[in-house]
Amino acid sequence: MTDVSEQAQQDRQAQQDRQAQQDRQAQQDRQAQQAGHAAERSGQAEAAQDRTPTVIVDNLHVVYRLRAGAGPGKGGKGKAARREQAAAQEQQESAQERQDTGRGERRGGGRASRALRRLTGKPAAPDTKGGRKVHAIKGVSFTAYRGEAIGVIGSNGSGKSTILRAIAGLMPPEAGRVYTDGQPSLLGVNAALMNDLSGERNVILGCLAMGMTPQEAYAKRAAIIDFSGINEKGDFSSLPMRAYSSGMAARLRFAIASAKNHDVLMIDEALATGDRKFRRRSEERIRELRGEAGTVFLVSHSNKSIRDTCDRVLWLETGSLVMDGPTEEVLEAYEEFMNA
Ligand SMILES: Nc1ncnc2c1ncn2[C@@H]1O[C@H](COP(=O)(O)OP(=O)(O)OP(=O)(O)O)[C@@H](O)[C@H]1O
Secondary structure: OOOHHHHHHHHHHHHHHHHHHHHHHHHHHHHHHHHHHHHHHHHHHHHHOOOOEEEEEEEEEEEEEEOOOOOOOOOOOOHHHHHHHHHHHHHHHHHHHHHHOOOOOOOOOOHHHHHHHHHHOOOOOOOOOOOEEEEEEEEEEEEEEOOOEEEEEOOOOOOHHHHHHHHOOOOOOOEEEEEEOOOEEEOOOOOOOOOOOEHHHHHHHHHHHOOOOHHHHHHHHHHHHHHHOOOOOOOOOOOEHHHOOHHHHHHHHHHHHOOOOOOEEEEEOOOOOOOHHHHHHHHHHHHHHHHOOOEEEEEOOOHHHHHHHOOEEEEEEOOEEEEEEEHHHHHHHHHHHHHO
């Protein structure tokens, strides 16, 4: 016979063992669940580490060169003499301009600056050797990966637009390199719209400019117009673009550009002019685009838009990279800096 107290002790021991086993199991489940949540939270940012780099910016410097002089010197000439000199210079420039037609930048400025000189009677300043320079990007380096949505933030003039233009190949580096996998598209450049054409025609042109076949362009037309919402208050898509508000034009531009999956899509404040409903829709589309294996860069002064769409943020100030990291971490530091 088994001693009752012994039996009771054995039962208690068995129960304690079962309890310990259950506790261990529960702890393991909790750990697995926490690991799962963490992986889910860091989501694409973590997955991106295993993915292909799409953009490598290596110690990039970008410099704008301003060719106009610093301003007229103080001479002892009278008004009449100055007017004469301005008129002679204007004649010279007009001749030069006729020769130069097609070149974007001219010594001494274009018609507006000549008209201003005519009114004030002031001659243009001589071209200072080498002109003035603005060092807009100063030694920035980072790597972007497939599937990332990267916010680009910074105060006015910090270099956000310039760095996107450099990645798009529109600004030559002064020093350093930009490597891209595939063709980067800067929203609003690849889908430049023409004011005299209707929205519908611009959709077709924009799609063709992005490399779609005419069949693809026509097949996508209705969906693009629908997404843009320009017909929500009437038949605007058949009106020339000059009849659109700036917000409507921005919506159509975004709708066209986002109709294609881009290797690298860069959006520079394009969402800022849309209303809240359209912004939500565009943010949703940005999430889809990055899900479709592209990399999205978003320049914005709206921290909310950045929070809602990006998992990583680059913070620029006076052309230098201040921080590159997870959205919340960088935004907190940036908000502190802006409120200081
Ligand atoms: N075409 C240009 N010619 C000369 N300097 C320029 C030109 N465009 C920009 N810059 C200068 O380059 C620097 C960076 O400008 P950029 O437009 O990239 O800043 P940003 O961060 O996009 O500014 P914002 O938030 O005001 O749009 C600024 O100092 C600006 O004055």
